[in-house]
Amino acid sequence: MSALLPVLLVVDSANVVGSVPDGWWRDRRAATERLRDHLADRADRGDGELFAGAPEVVLVVEGKARGVGPVPGVRIEEAAGSGDDRIAELVAAREAGRRCVVVTADRGLRARVTSCGAEVAGPSAVRP
Numbered sequence: 258m259s260a261l262l263p264v265l266l267v268v269d270s271a272n273v274v275g276s277v278p279d280g281w282w283r284d285r286r287a288a289t290e291r292l293r294d295h296l297a298d299r300a301d302r303g304d305g306e307l308f309a310g311a312p313e314v315v316l317v318v319e320g321k322a323r324g325v326g327p328v329p330g331v332r333i334e335e336a337a338g339s340g341d342d343r344i345a346e347l348v349a350a351r352e353a354g355r356r357c358v359v360v361t362a363d364r365g366l367r368a369r370v371t372s373c374g375a376e377v378a379g380p381s382a383v384r385p
Contacts, residue, residue, distance in 0.1 A: 270362035
């Protein structure tokens with residue numbers, strides 16, 4: 258049955274937003290909303306390798322970005338504490354055999370999720 262499940266694409270919003278010095282620090286929530294909308298647009302168009310085949314896109318938010326709402330094509334997961342911990346929980350809780358790609362440049366998080374069988378991609382794979 259896992260072959261029928263869409264790829265689970267988990268995006269570390271803080272890491273991706275923070276990967277480009279475009280003034281995101283002035284309004285983290287707005288920067289996260291821009292990323293969310295960009296992800297939704299790419300998912301809708303099936304744009305690029307990560308978005309082919311209608312993946313389930315999950316944007317993990319933390320800190321000042323909490324409160325960003327979902328849009329069609331992007332589910333929001335608010336981390337009560339560490340975003341990295343929430344991402345690791347999502348990876349560990351996925352259905353057995355389901356392909357999962359985590360988007361982050363965080364080395365520690367990359368090690369945690371690959372040890373659970375996830376693949377990783379850098380922020381440039383999803384950045385606007």
